[in-house]
Amino acid sequence: MNTMFPIFLKMSEITTLIVGGGNVGHEKLAAILKNSPDAVVTVVSIEFGEELLDLAKDFPSVTLEKRPFEISDLDDHHICLCATDDYDLHVKIQEECNKRKMIVNVADTPPLCDFYLGSVVTKGDLKIGISTNGKSPTLAKRMREFLEDALPSETQSLLDNLKDIRDKLTGDFQDKVKQLNDITQKVFDKKE
Numbered sequence: 267m268n269t270m271f272p273i274f275l276k277m278s279e280i281t282t283l284i285v286g287g288g289n290v291g292h293e294k295l296a297a298i299l300k301n302s303p304d305a306v307v308t309v310v311s312i313e314f315g316e317e318l319l320d321l322a323k324d325f326p327s328v329t330l331e332k333r334p335f336e337i338s339d340l341d342d343h344h345i346c347l348c349a350t351d352d353y354d355l356h357v358k359i360q361e362e363c364n365k366r367k368m369i370v371n372v373a374d375t376p377p378l379c380d381f382y383l384g385s386v387v388t389k390g391d392l393k394i395g396i397s398t399n400g401k402s403p404t405l406a407k408r409m410r411e412f413l414e415d416a417l418p419s420e421t422q423s424l425l426d427n428l429k430d431i432r433d434k435l436t437g438d439f440q441d442k443v444k445q446l447n448d449i450t451q452k453v454f455d456k457k458e
């Protein structure tokens with residue numbers, strides 16, 4: 267059983283620290299920015315890879331700090347992702363995050379992670395997060411591709427219409443819930 271609880275974070279409202287700016291650091295930063303171009307991220311790394319430098323320059327809310335990690339880097343951040351090649355450092359950061367009640371992801375060490383990144387299907391405002399409980403990130407990626415193809419292109423206009431209707435509905439909460447359930451039932455019945 268996958269006991270993880272998915273939530274959707276407003277990355278512009280919290281601050282994220284990535285430690286390590288090589289290949290894995292680049293992948294994690296790219297995954298965040300693809301979803302949240304307004305994410306407030308600090309990347310601390312002794313060296314930065316070309317790809318990460320190239321990506322970061324287009325995002326004003328990303329700050330790069332070229333130096334070794336310091337414990338005080340954790341002071342100003344809500345979540346932390348470890349992406350160096352130093353396992354002992356990752357253990358130290360994970361312990362310190364736990365002490366501070368910060369949540370941490372350690373890219374290549376699932377047992378040290380408080381949260382995983384997921385595959386993300388996006389159709390306009392609709393977003394679906396996928397996790398395989400860490401069993402197969404490749405299957406998560408394939409499921410994303412499958413769902414991206416399967417979701418109808420009119421998904422966004424359906425959402426826009428439902429938002430208009432939702433704003434115009436009157437009556438008490440129960441009435442609104444019933445009307446919205448009836449309307450969406452009709453949409454899905456039509457498709458069968």
Ligand SMILES: C[C@@]1(CC(=O)O)c2cc3[nH]c(cc4nc(cc5[nH]c(cc(n2)[C@H]1CCC(=O)O)[C@@](C)(CC(=O)O)[C@@H]5CCC(=O)O)C(CC(=O)O)=C4CCC(=O)O)c(CCC(=O)O)c3CC(=O)O
Pocket residue numbers: 293294297371372373374375376379381382383384385386396397398399400401402403404406407410
């Ligand atoms: C536990 C987790 C923790 C975390 O990183 O957050 C984790 C861990 C590990 N990944 C590894 C490898 C690969 N990861 C990918 C891809 C993705 N990995 C992602 C998430 C997660 N990866 C979390 C679990 C998510 C879940 O619950 O399913 C995705 C979904 C999201 C993202 O990272 O953005 C993104 C797909 C995005 C997309 O395209 O949709 C590919 C495939 C590829 O790149 O084509 C490979 C190579 C093939 C393979 O090994 O499967 C290794 C072995 C490293 C080694 O060999 O040493 C570990 C460590 C281990 O498992 O021990």
Ligand SMILES: NC(=O)C1=CN([C@@H]2O[C@H](COP(=O)(O)OP(=O)(O)OC[C@H]3O[C@@H](n4cnc5c(N)ncnc54)[C@H](O)[C@@H]3O)[C@@H](O)[C@H]2O)C=CC1
Pocket residue numbers: 285286287288289290291310311312313314315333334335349350351352355373374
């Ligand atoms: N590249 C990949 O696709 C994969 C890598 N891994 C593992 O993930 C880890 C990272 O891999 P890569 O990103 O490829 O390595 P990398 O060598 O490209 O990047 C590591 C980065 O960490 C930085 N760093 C090291 N010590 C630091 C410190 N004390 N403070 C701040 N920054 C520090 C380095 O300057 C470097 O930029 C490695 O342990 C690797 O074995 C696992 C699976 C796949």
